[in-house]
Amino acid sequence: MTSPDPLQFPAAVVAARGLSQRVATGEGTLDILTDVSLAVKAGETLAIVGASGSGKSTLLGLLAGLDHASGGEVWLLGERLNDLDEDARARLRAGRIGFVFQSFQLLPALTALENILLPLELSAAPDARERAAHWLEQVGLGARSGHYPRQLSGGEQQRVAIARAFATDPSVVFADEPTGNLDADTGSRIIDLLFALNASANTTLILVTHDDALASRCQRRLQLTAGRAQEALPA
Amino acid sequence: MSFLRLGLWLLQRERASGEWRVLLLALIIGVGSVSTTGFLGDRMQRAMSDQGAGFLGADLLVTSPRPIESWPDAGLSTSKALEFASMVSRGDAFQLATLRAVDSAYPLRGTVRIADQPFAAGEARPAQPPPGRVYVDPGLLPLLDAEVGDSVQIGDAQFVIAGVVAEEPGQLGGVFGLAPRIFMRADEVERTRILLPGSRVTYLYQFAGESEPVAEFAAALKPRLERTQRLIGSKEGVETLRGAFANAERYIQLTALISLLLAVAAIAIAARRHALRHYDQAALLRCFGATTAQLRLLYGVQLLTLGLIGSAIGVVIGAFAQQVLAGMVLPSAAARLPELGAAPVFAAIASGLLGLAAAALPALLRLIRVSPLRVLRRDLPPLPLAAWISILLSGSTLLALTVWYAGDAKLVALFTGALLALALVLALLAQLALLLGRLVQRMAAGPLRFGLAQLLRHRLDSTLQLGSFTLALFLVALLALVRSDLIDGWQQQLPPDAPNFFLVNIAPHQEQPVADFLDKHNLKASALYPMVRGRVVERNGQPIESTLPEGERDSPTLRRELNLTWTASLPPNNNVLAGRWHGEQRVAAPVKGTPAGAPLLRSDPSAEISVESGMAERLGLALGDSLGFRIGDQTLSARISSIRSVKWDSMQPNFFVIFAPGQLDALPASSIASVFVPPDASAMMPQFVRAFPGVTVLALDKLIANIQAVFDQVIGAIQLLLGFLLAAGVAVVVATLLASLDARQQEAVLMRTLGAQRAYLAKGLWSEFLALGLLAGVLASACAEIAMALIGERLFELPVRLHPWLWLSLPLAGATLVGLSGWLTTRHITRVPPMQSIRALN
Secondary structure (H helix, E strand, C coil), rough: CCCHHHHHCCCEEEEEEEEEEEEEECCEEEEEEEEEEEEECCCCCEECCCCCCCCHHHHHHHHHHCCCCCEEEEEEECHHHHCCHHHHHHHHHCCCCEEEEECCCCCCCCCHHHHHHHHHHHHCCHHHHHHHHHHHHHCHHHHCCCCCCHCCCCHHHHHHEEEEEHHHCCCEEECCCCCCCCCHHHHHHHHHHHHHHHHHHHHHEEEEECCCHHHHHHCEEEEEECCCCEEECCC | CCCCHHHHHHHHHHHCCCCCCCHHHHHHHHHHHHHHHHHHHHHHHHHHHHHHHHCCCCCCCEECCCCCCCCCCCCCEEEEEEEEEEEECCCCEEEEEEEEEECCCCCCCCEEEEEECCCCCCCCCCCCCCCEEEEECCCCHHHHHHHHCCCCEEECCCEEEEEEEEECCCCCCCCCCCEEEEEEEEEHHHHHCCCCCCCCCCCCEEECHHHHHHHHHHHHHHHHHHCCEEEHHHCCCCHHHHHHHHHHHHHHHHHHHHHHHHHHHHHHHHHHHHHHCCHHHHHHHHHCCHHHHHHHHHCCCCCCHHHHHHHHHHHHHHHHHHHHHHHCCCCCHHHHCCCCCCHHHHHHHHHHHHHHHHHHHHHHHHCCCCCCHHHCCCCCCCCCCCHHHHHHHCCCHHHHHHHHCCHHHHHHHHHHEEEEEHHHHHHHHHHHHHHHHHHHHHCCCCCCCCHHHHHHHHHHHHHHHHHHHHHHHHHHHHHHHHHHHHHHHHHCCCCCCCCCCCCEEEEEHHHHHHHHHHHHHHEEEEECCCCCCCEEEECCEEEEHHCCCCCHHCHHHHHEEEEECCCCCCCCCEEEEECCCCCCCCCCCCCCCCCCCCCCCCCCCCCCCEEEEEHHHHHHCCCCCEEEEEEECCEEEEEEEEEEEEEEHCCCCCCCCEEEECCCCCCCEEECCCCCEHHCCCHHHHHHHHHCCCCCCCHHHHHHHHHHHHHHHHHHHHHHHHHCCCCCHHHHHHHHHHHHHHHHHHHHHHHHCCCHHHHHHHHHHHEEEEEHHHHHHHHHHHHHHHHHHHHHHEEEEEEEECCCHHHHHHHHHHHHHHHHHHHHHHHHHHHCCCHHHHHHHH
């Protein structure tokens, strides 16, 4: 386990130290994460694995700045997230962080092309439309640019989501169970695509999965068991 | 791309997906009905005010015993007339007449119709006759034994009777006891040499114009008037219309209020659904780096754009609808009235935006505060404090707007309070009704059982839906009830056989022959009321002026002579409000000192009288008070033993003061009666006039036709307003149904996947909607009856009664409305293949 040090940025683009997350439930408090520390260097790929309820998605959310941790520290792109409020964290993400979700999260009213266009428009990227079209070509859906999500299969929707995640040339891409809603064949093609794009863009990729095949494609693997982390060497 | 543009872009993109449609539709219907109500109400009030002006002859009338030289600047059209009494003679016959000397502009409003013979319809002409000519009251001809074309002497001058007055403005004001009217030219008054310094003359100044300058003029004039000068507005033009005015105005206010509330309810429901469907979008945008301020801008722009588009379309629809409707029901007013006022446009757009803000801001504020974590977890943040503040702020602004719009804070407060209480009661009732539904469900089978089970499974949603449906049905039913009771009330008030002629000055010896004449010709007449004229001068031994506060001393009731009558039986259309009716009580008191030659006047301070409630209120009179009257040159006192309400618009002889028999009997009195002469028997009246030349006949049929026209206009407009309310009610129903669409779709997909056939699902949905509609109808009937009992009497003076037809029609209407809307809204969910639905839901 690498000791996190924000001064190493840009070497470590994502880092956490003593991270814990505790939530109140009807029957008291529940520790979802306990004392998790990690550091991910630029261009690295990390798989967060573990059983259901082990805290994988919670950790992903904290690392991406989508939530506040109960304890510990998080650094993202050299910024200590603990010092930032919700809006400052949002500004930090804009155009620099990409996301791929299990349920795709495409906006139903927008076409495939427009869904990719959305984060580009948000980060005021120049030539947004051309870049969106380029990334749609990259995922092999150039001919489907005017199609709405409901007209696309699950695999196609996830390809659009992947194109959207990479379209802004982000430093880090977070992926939450990217193949969770797909069959094995489609899932494996999506994984190929994800890693190919990641390699060509030299992006840091942090993904959550319980799929061993997917985890084995990553350089590093962080095992979560009941909220505690243990790094394992790739199989 | 800026967030402003991004908001508009997303809005434009989502237009195709129909996400915004419900909200926009609710807004359009809401603003459409509010603006139609506003426009139509505005115009209707002006139309009625116009009718009132027609009765008055002007928008404003100032009467003064002296000429008034200076007026506030106003740019209104004006007319000046003089009114004075004088003897008119022809040969040996002579008669006291009221002369009205008018200029060429008279009357500014309404029409004067001149006929060639008495009781003919006549044609509209200026009231100012040609030089050397006069127009006379038809009653004057037999008194002078004259015909049209004969000459009469007025003062030192001769005039030719050029026609009889068949209709004139102001005909109803104080018809009793007026000497017959003669119209002459103002520039010929001098020629008669009647008016000398000190002569009693009333100067009548008429004003007419647009409502705003008229109102400003009236406001500027009021403080300048002396106590002997009076300002009369067109609404006060006629006592008879007062009841109808008040009721119609209240009804319009109530309708506007309810349209607005229903629209806001529909918007709130639609906005909530819209927000629910956009939480994912907002969370995603946050993931992509959007800040709270940026989301606020994005959704704020969307909402404002939507509000402006919806309000603008609503206003256009409202303007168009009211134009068509005004043309249909108010043809005369529609052509003559000024274009749409800016006030209703402003009010409609403001109420649309405020309604949207009040209804949609809470959901929106929650939307922009959604955590980006929602992309990973589905939980929602609680409603932030700002959302509660925004509900409070926009709610109170909306309420303030409603108060301004309805013009009656008490009414709005009463109604809003009642609605809040109603919402609570409805929630309880809906829960109770659903419990009963459980019993029915146990006995049911197949799709019905499934449909009812659906209702019971989603207890909270069902309660909300039932509550919304009930509210919509109740409000529509309430206004329908008020409408039908109002119309019934008016029709009862002015039945087709309402008296259309007054017979005044019937001498005692003519009473029997008059009664015989009417009997012989099968004419229905009211009772004969003897009448003497007297002035109220004392209260409990004190001069009456001294018992009144400074501002009240100028009451017209004190200034003029009242018609006093006596009768043992309470006249129809009179109700004793306090005390007891004096009945047959006779007084045999000793005769008070009477001047030689004067008729005997039996005066007894314990003698009883009944006083009209309005007069009692104006003069601060109470039961047991003693009132002193000056009749001729004698004074007599009597004690108030009852206070009555009087229906002034009943077209019957009505009196402020009624004496018990025995006190005034000795005075020479003439009698008055009203009679209904059917149109086919109108030839009877000239015959009557010839038979009884001394009896003055006042024709009221034109006046009744005018009042009927006002009622018809009001009724027509009310029907139309009700149509818009219904649309607003349907909007609430549809918005509520759409709000539950996603959940229903999910369940339908599941059911179909598990093997339920389409027909089974369809029947289940029908059962659910029919049960909801039926239940809502029953609850709404109960609420409407209770509300009607509570407000009908207080607001509209309508008697409390049950409406059995309501209990049948409302549940049926509810079942049909909710059933059909439900089916139309949800029918596609049973048709779409499950796979397609699943994909759409993802």
